[in-house]
Amino acid sequence: MKRSSSLGKIALQKFKKNFWGVLSFSFLVLCVLTAVFAYALAPDDSRNANQMHLSVHSKSPGFTVKMLTIPSEVNEQNPISVFFFGRKNADSEIPISGYEELGDGIVITEYTSDGSPGLQKEYAADLFPEAASGSEIATHYISEKKFLLGTDKYGRDLLSRMLIGIRISLAIGFVAVFISLLVGITLGAVAGYFGGKVDAAIMWLINVTWSIPTLLLVIAITLALGKGFWQVFIAVGLTMWVEVARVVRGQVMGVKQMQYVTAARALGYTDFRIIFRHILPNALAPVIIISAANFAGAILIESGLSFLGIGAQPPMPSWGGIIKDHYAYIILGKPYLAIIPGLAIMSLVTAFMLIGNALRDALDVKN
Numbered sequence: 001m002k003r004s005s006s007l008g009k010i011a012l013q014k015f016k017k018n019f020w021g022v023l024s025f026s027f028l029v030l031c032v033l034t035a036v037f038a039y040a041l042a043p044d045d046s047r048n049a050n051q052m053h054l055s056v057h058s059k060s061p062g063f064t065v066k067m068l069t070i071p072s073e074v075n076e077q078n079p080i081s082v083f084f085f086g087r088k089n090a091d092s093e094i095p096i097s098g099y100e101e102l103g104d105g106i107v108i109t110e111y112t113s114d115g116s117p118g119l120q121k122e123y124a125a126d127l128f129p130e131a132a133s134g135s136e137i138a139t140h141y142i143s144e145k146k147f148l149l150g151t152d153k154y155g156r157d158l159l160s161r162m163l164i165g166i167r168i169s170l171a172i173g174f175v176a177v178f179i180s181l182l183v184g185i186t187l188g189a190v191a192g193y194f195g196g197k198v199d200a201a202i203m204w205l206i207n208v209t210w211s212i213p214t215l216l217l218v219i220a221i222t223l224a225l226g227k228g229f230w231q232v233f234i235a236v237g238l239t240m241w242v243e244v245a246r247v248v249r250g251q252v253m254g255v256k257q258m259q260y261v262t263a264a265r266a267l268g269y270t271d272f273r274i275i276f277r278h279i280l281p282n283a284l285a286p287v288i289i290i291s292a293a294n295f296a297g298a299i300l301i302e303s304g305l306s307f308l309g310i311g312a313q314p315p316m317p318s319w320g321g322i323i324k325d326h327y328a329y330i331i332l333g334k335p336y337l338a339i340i341p342g343l344a345i346m347s348l349v350t351a352f353m354l355i356g357n358a359l360r361d362a363l364d365v366k367n
Contacts, residue, residue: 038163047090053094067095068123104132168316172302210242248280
């Protein structure tokens with residue numbers, strides 16, 4: 001135990017000396033914190049950041065407009081639920097270009113993107129709980145709203161959609177890698193330890209699964225389970241266990257010949273205890289490295305599925321789905337609508353690959 005802890009300390013020291021590894025780990029910690037506090041950070045805290053303003057669609061980053069907020073009639077919501085899942089039936093927001101105060105209400109002029117005169121509408125003060133006159137409505141319910149990353153083609157705040165979309169990417173990575181480790185380590189350890197017909201049967205299953213292109217297999221499983229968030233988790237996880245199983249099988253076949261495994265058998269320990277208490281802890285270094293690569297692969301697969309329309313379904317924000325909605329804008333003069341989520345995917349995948357490389361160097365006992 002002391003030797004393994006000392007090896008762990010050596011690996012940690014090596015990892016700390018890897019600049020790109022530490023930078024990528026810090027970036028991923030920031031991404032995880034962003035995912036946890038997404039609705040607290042997002043300017044639009046409605047459920048799925050789905051507050052639409054069609055009159056201000058496809059606006060450039062930094063766009064500013066006056067916004068009239070009409071309070072929702074929904075009762076006070078649970079703050080914990082709002083923190084994690086957003087606000088149901090959020091207040092209605094109307095972009096305006098101007099307004100006129102009345103004694104018992106307000107007349108607003110709706111914003112139009114082409115500069116033409118917008119529709120005028122009158123709202124009575126009794127719609128606004130904290131206002132009794134037009135001046136109080138203007139003071140409490142009209143404000144300047146700035147869209148830091150602009151708006152999408154439906155007039156939704158792109159920054160809010162990006163912040164909440166990071167949850168999809170990280171969640172699919174965590175769940176898919178967990179499923180792949182659970183299946184891959186179990187089958188690989190059983191095949192490597194017992195050998196013979198058990199090994200032949202599991203290797204046949206591995207080779208058949210390996211021969212099917214990953215994306216096609218994911219699409220087939222997704223179509224069989226149905227479109228949706230959780231179906232993608234299962235589909236991606238069930239296609240990523242093969243590489244884990246092959247590596248674990250090879251490691252177990254080598255480790256089971258060691259003298260301490262023979263001693264464990266002589267002491268009468270069960271096969272289950274020998275595998276999971278004595279063999280696997282000494283064979284998991286390559287699996288940790290593969291998991292980082294699988295995490296990156298899961299994010300790319302989910303983005304591809306959302307781009308094809310069979311991943312996370314609208315209005316749930318997904319980076320791949322945002323690209324799907326706006327890829328045509330690349331040649332229509334507003335490429336940032338597709339480039340921003342594309343850069344986000346690239347950054348997250350690159351971070352996991354750099355961490356994988358840093359872990360490989362840290363866990364290499366030859367260096």
